[in-house]
Amino acid sequence: MALWQGQVIAESNETVVVEGNHYFPPAAVKAEFLSASSSHTVCGWKGTASYHNIVVGGQENKDAAWYYPDPKSAARNIKGRIAFWKGVKVVEE
Secondary structure, eight states, X not given: OEEETTEEEEOOSOOEEETTXXXXXXXXXXXXXXXXXXXXXEETTTEEEEEEEEEETTEXXXXXXXXXXXXXXXXXXXXXXXXXXXXXXXXXX
């Protein structure tokens, strides 16, 4: 489960853990709390990450969710899955 500001953002028992980050299936993430971001970063072995902002109760957590829409082959197991940081608490269920 991923929580921010007391709100459940994502919930799944089927996350994929890579480098200590839980990547949630897209269907497990509550899209109503995500807004588009134009940010991108590059990881040497995973590829280019895209970001979402998280918005709860009018508060925005910029670029707090990321995903790899087209990862390199070594990271194909996280394609499209969403991970969190910047104060988003992930609790294993």
